[in-house]
Amino acid sequence: MLGGDPRKDAIYFVMTARFYDGDTANNRGGSQHTKSGNAANNDPMFRGDFSGLIQKLDYIKGLGFSAIWITPVVLNRSDYDYHGYHGYDFFRIDARLESPGASYQNLIDTAHAKGLKIYQDVVYNHSSRWGAKGLFTPTVYGVRDSQWSWYYDVPNPSFTYDGLAVEPGSGKSYYTGDLWSTPEPAGNTCRNWGVFSGFYSAEGYKVYNCQWPSPTSGMFPSNLYHQCWIGNWEGEDARSCWLHEDLADFNTENPAVQQYLIDAYNRFIDMGVDGFRIDTAVHIPRVTWNRRFLPALEQKLISKYGAAKAKDFYVFGEVAAFVNDKWNRGSVNHSAQFFTWKERATYSADDVTAAIEQFNYENNLGTGNQPTSTNAFLQGNVYHAPDHTRFSGMNIIDMRMHMNFGDAPNAFNNGKDSDDSVNDATYNVVYVDSHDYGPNKSSTRYAGGADAWAENMSLMWTFRGVPTLYYGSEIEFQAGKQIDCGPSCPLANTGRAYYGANVEGSVTAPDFGVVSSASGAVATTLNKPLVKHLQRLNQIRRAVPALQMGQYSTEGVSGQMAYKRRYTSGTVDSFALVAVSGSATFTGIPNGVYTDAVTGASITVTNGTLTATASGKGNLRVYVLALPNNPAPGKIGADTAYLHP
Structure with missing residues (x-):
């Protein structure tokens, strides 16, 4: 890690x-x-x-x-x-x-x-x-008759399914030979084993009880699997x-x-x-x-x-x-x-x-x-x-x-x-x-x-x-x-x-x-x-810790999508004002020099108020306050179609 x-x-x-x-x-x-x-x-x-x-x-x-x-x-x-x-x-x-x-x-x-x-x-x-292998895997009813032989592969005890290896007899990586049995297996708890259900598959084939996993059939043990839909x-x-x-x-x-x-x-x-x-x-x-x-x-x-x-x-x-x-x-x-x-x-x-x-x-x-x-x-x-x-x-x-x-x-x-x-x-x-x-x-x-x-x-x-x-x-x-x-x-x-x-x-x-x-x-x-x-x-x-880990507030903030964020821990103190896709005014903020990470423009605040303007959908202003031992990073990266003056 x-x-x-x-x-x-x-x-x-x-x-x-x-x-x-x-x-x-x-x-x-x-x-x-x-x-x-x-x-x-x-x-x-x-x-x-x-x-x-x-x-x-x-x-x-x-x-x-x-x-x-x-x-x-x-x-x-x-x-x-x-x-x-x-x-x-x-x-x-x-x-x-x-x-x-x-x-x-x-x-x-x-x-x-x-x-x-x-x-x-x-x-x-x-x-x-x-x-789940190693916990419980059900055995289902299957029969290699004229309808289902395409699905129920011949069992191969020496083959272990891993999703990738191809079982030689079937030629399949999605081999099913280990999943089924025609005779009712010892310890079976699935009800009406192998009895025709009265339903047919999409191909028109007979579907039998215990042929498909289900929570209500008794196929899965109740101590390991839930029993309902x-x-x-x-x-x-x-x-x-x-x-x-x-x-x-x-x-x-x-x-x-x-x-x-x-x-x-x-x-x-x-x-x-x-x-x-x-x-x-x-x-x-x-x-x-x-x-x-x-x-x-x-x-x-x-x-x-x-x-x-x-x-x-x-x-x-x-x-x-x-x-x-x-x-x-x-x-x-x-x-x-x-x-x-x-x-x-x-x-x-x-x-x-x-x-x-x-x-x-x-x-x-x-x-x-x-x-x-x-x-x-x-x-x-x-x-x-x-x-x-x-x-x-x-x-x-x-x-x-x-x-x-x-x-x-x-x-x-x-x-x-x-x-x-x-x-x-x-x-x-x-x-x-x-x-x-x-x-x-x-x-x-x-x-x-x-x-x-x-x-x-x-x-x-x-x-x-x-x-x-x-x-x-x-x-x-x-x-x-x-x-x-x-x-x-x-x-x-x-x-x-x-x-x-x-x-x-x-x-x-x-x-x-x-x-x-x-x-x-x-x-x-x-x-x-x-x-x-x-x-x-x-x-x-x-580059701005406040944007990563900061708490936020919209108090004293006007604008459709605008907020202030701050993160303080040890020697790190990061305070940023954010405006997305439009203008915003921030009042009651600390005085000092704020520099926008998008344009590099600086504003000196003396009355607790700053107005930011980001023109265009997706454009952004991130005014970062210069604090002791935590200077604003200035302009970060090059202008793009969406982030620009």
Whole structure:
């Protein structure tokens, strides 16, 4: 782990299998290669890899990013598993991502050598539909008759599935011979084994009971897996039932399940990853996080790095609240900020009972009786030491801003409304769109145009939180395209399309946001106006501590998007006034000399008032106060189409 305050970093989010193909030998199309339309495009679902990511680390550094969030790396198993969220063997790296000389460890080490952090996406809530190897994998009913012989491969006891190796008998890397049995196996608990269900597959084939994994069939043991489908997404069952047939829901209140996951993810801490992005965090009770997973994570980090450096490990959870409300349809248990807090009541020792007790206790208290925090806010113009004594250990993706990012002013005005209910909103991960949704739960990638993207970036890179960009947004890649349609359409037509053509060629980045040489298609990409804007924003943010870690205030500030920020710690004292896409007046500020990081212009304030003017959408003013032993940096970077006088 590199260490250092995670708020100093900007994050670039990549789907490894779709970013850059460094080794064609590990490309795999899977069972849906032809049906999806990927075959017609010569575009296997597993295409990008660690080799490709290693080769393009300088591209990411050249954009100015110092942290990379990558999709899950554990061995997956499903019909369409390139994204990484269908974990099958949590103790094994997916072989379709690795190459000789380009293992996951090689990626971590090479990134660290360049000053780049690796944030690994992890899943505690569920496994693949085929269970989790080493914990429980179900045997399903299968028969190699005239209808199903294409699907149920002949068993080969000497072959172990790893997603990459081709089983010689079937000729498949997506071999299924170890998953099925026609005779009812010893110890089977699945009801009505092999009985015709009365239903037919899409091909018109008979479907039998116990042929497909299901929570309600008795196929999965109740001590290890939950036994229901979610019925109410704001109810208790959203934390104790299955999301989808491909996502077998762990009984995370069971000690054996807990230890399996703790042991699996401790291995990646030993490899040196710098943080975890936690998938589907809302679907595990907060009390389970606070009792089991987060303390185990902290204990592991302290034992490896010591208490001080352990705090630099960045944990941010996905609590998918797709509403514009401060609280998710009035349910505190399903709201992102809820997960940043420790428990405030004592519950039963049994984790299953405690989960129900915690849900009811907080649900009955409601939204008006939740803890509040001033950790993100200045006191006038003064930074104050934050109080993290009630912090759970999990930061969050800022779903409130994400949902409101139809435009930057809306995200700013509505997003900050939740900050008093987050333990410390300066640690929020902020993005416009992702591999799942665009703003307002749009199913398409953001398509507001380059000017709107420039404005969004100017806000994210100067307001509180950790700015995060989904791969390709720097060139409006796949803007307006459906983000995900599963195997029902080619990946090339979606927001998860292969990015490699845009970064072919060579690039050298001696520093963050600085490119010394580039050739080929990547040179064209790096020369685009929005990329230049992003590079300069990263340079400015890295030079002004207030923009990275500062508390903020809008007190005494006029302007559509304007705020003051300050960070004070030890010898560092950084105070900045920010205006985005227009004029702003700041009153009641300290007197002194303020210098704009965009233009280099200085203003001497003698009456506590400063007026800043940033003309043009996405343009920006960052007036930094010269303080003892903390001089303003002056103009940072060269003028761009969006950042200029």
